[in-house]
Amino acid sequence: MGDLHLSALRTQSLSFRIEEFADYKILDIANQTLVKTIREEAILKKMPKRYIDGIHSEFDGNYLWIWVDFKGKDREPLDIFFEEGTERHFIKPKFKKALKWIQDGIKYLSKGHYVSGLQAKYVFRDGMRKGYPEFKKKLTKELEDYLQETSLFG
Numbered sequence: 001m002g003d004l005h006l007s008a009l010r011t012q013s014l015s016f017r018i019e020e021f022a023d024y025k026i027l028d029i030a031n032q033t034l035v036k037t038i039r040e041e042a043i044l045k046k047m048p049k050r051y052i053d054g055i056h057s058e059f060d061g062n063y064l065w066i067w068v069d070f071k072g073k074d075r076e077p078l079d080i081f082f083e084e085g086t087e088r089h090f091i092k093p094k095f096k097k098a099l100k101w102i103q104d105g106i107k108y109l110s111k112g113h114y115v116s117g118l119q120a121k122y123v124f125r126d127g128m129r130k131g132y133p134e135f136k137k138k139l140t141k142e143l144e145d146y147l148q149e150t151s152l153f154g
Helices: 006-012 014-044 049-053 078-084 123-150
Strands: 055-059 064-068 089-091 099-103 106-110 113-115
Touching: 014 049, 014 055, 014 064, 014 123, 049 055, 049 078, 064 123, 078 123
Parallel strands: none
Antiparallel strands: 055 064, 089 113, 099 106
């Protein structure tokens, strides 16, 4: 062991190599599997392009975060409304005297009315369920390969 430098022993540490792998590779694997599957699920469920483009991922060294940044004009959490759905509720104008929209070529005005709410889409739930097995398999395989490649003793 006289020729083996102390820093080489530190890099041989399993926990060091696993942490190094996570910093280097986990986000890439998540994007190839989980994020890809969530985006596919969003397309399948006909989510707006702005929703699909708002799907992001990040690894902060401790946690893998996957979220969608999809807010309304007043920063209301549209992502949660689409994921979990909403119940029938009353809507009214905030700044104008009436709500205005066009449907089937007819202009409508309303001082407020009930809407049926949104049906839950479960984009993230279903995307995670579908993508997790591939994520786990790819993560395990690449980690095993990495540990084999970085082993100092064979």
